[in-house]
Amino acid sequence: MKTVGIVGSPRIGNTSFLVKEALNILGHEGIDTELVHLKGKEVKPCDGCLRCKKELKCVIQGDDFDALFETMKEADGIILGSPVYFGSATPQMMSLLDRAAYVQRQTREYFSGKIGGPIVVARRAGHNFTLAQLLLWYFINDMIVVGSTYWNIAVAGSAGKHDIEDDKEGIETVRHFAKSMSFVMKKLNS
Ligand SMILES: Cc1cc2nc3c(=O)[nH]c(=O)nc-3n(C[C@H](O)[C@H](O)[C@H](O)COP(=O)(O)O)c2cc1C
Numbered sequence: 571m572k573t574v575g576i577v578g579s580p581r582i583g584n585t586s587f588l589v590k591e592a593l594n595i596l597g598h599e600g601i602d603t604e605l606v607h608l609k610g611k612e613v614k615p616c617d618g619c620l621r622c623k624k625e626l627k628c629v630i631q632g633d634d635f636d637a638l639f640e641t642m643k644e645a646d647g648i649i650l651g652s653p654v655y656f657g658s659a660t661p662q663m664m665s666l667l668d669r670a671a672y673v674q675r676q677t678r679e680y681f682s683g684k685i686g687g688p689i690v691v692a693r694r695a696g697h698n699f700t701l702a703q704l705l706l707w708y709f710i711n712d713m714i715v716v717g718s719t720y721w722n723i724a725v726a727g728s729a730g731k732h733d734i735e736d737d738k739e740g741i742e743t744v745r746h747f748a749k750s751m752s753f754v755m756k757k758l759n760s
Pocket residue numbers: 579580581582583584585586653654655656657658691692693694695696726727728729
């Protein structure tokens with residue numbers, strides 16, 4: 571069994587820290603993990619050509635989408651981590667999710683039954699909106715979402731003023747989520 575953690579930030583910072591926390595717990599529970607940063611990768615936005623309806627794959631070429639989509643398809647679990655950018659998930663994350671979901675909608679097989687959940691980081695506001703945005707992606711893709719003792723959110727700024735490591739509750743919430751996720755993965759695959 572494998573879980574991929576996708577970090578939608580264009581930098582390696584707070585979101586990466588939290589997704590790594592989750593993957594570490596899953597790793598300790600015996601689940602293979604892979605950390606994927608969208609930083610340094612290009613994923614063009616969906617252009618609405620709808621050719622995926624016929625071809626059952628995304629036909630946009632010349633970026634990193636195909637490799638990322640393969641990684642998502644192969645995993646049993648998918649964690650999506652995003653910082654809040656003006657009240658929503660990053661455009662890097664949404665480009666990937668839009669295209670992946672539209673292909674999934676044509677096939678109804680790639681993501682069905684996979685397990686996961688979102689992780690969101692912001693300096694001050696927009697956590698719940700972004701969390702909901704990512705949850706809606708899981709739900710429309712026929713996936714199984716795992717909860718925690720609080721929403722999977724953390725407070726951390728970009729200039730070290732609100733340091734991610736100071737948000738003990740956020741880290742604990744994410745660790746609990748990862749433990750529950752490994753529990754569900756093992757139950758469903760036993
Ligand atoms: C373009 C941009 C927009 C942002 N918008 C918000 C926002 O709406 N609300 C908020 O609380 N923080 C906002 N932030 C702050 C980031 O969410 C915060 O610094 C986060 O910890 C960054 O995560 P990262 O280190 O994984 O990139 C924004 C940062 C940037 C660069």
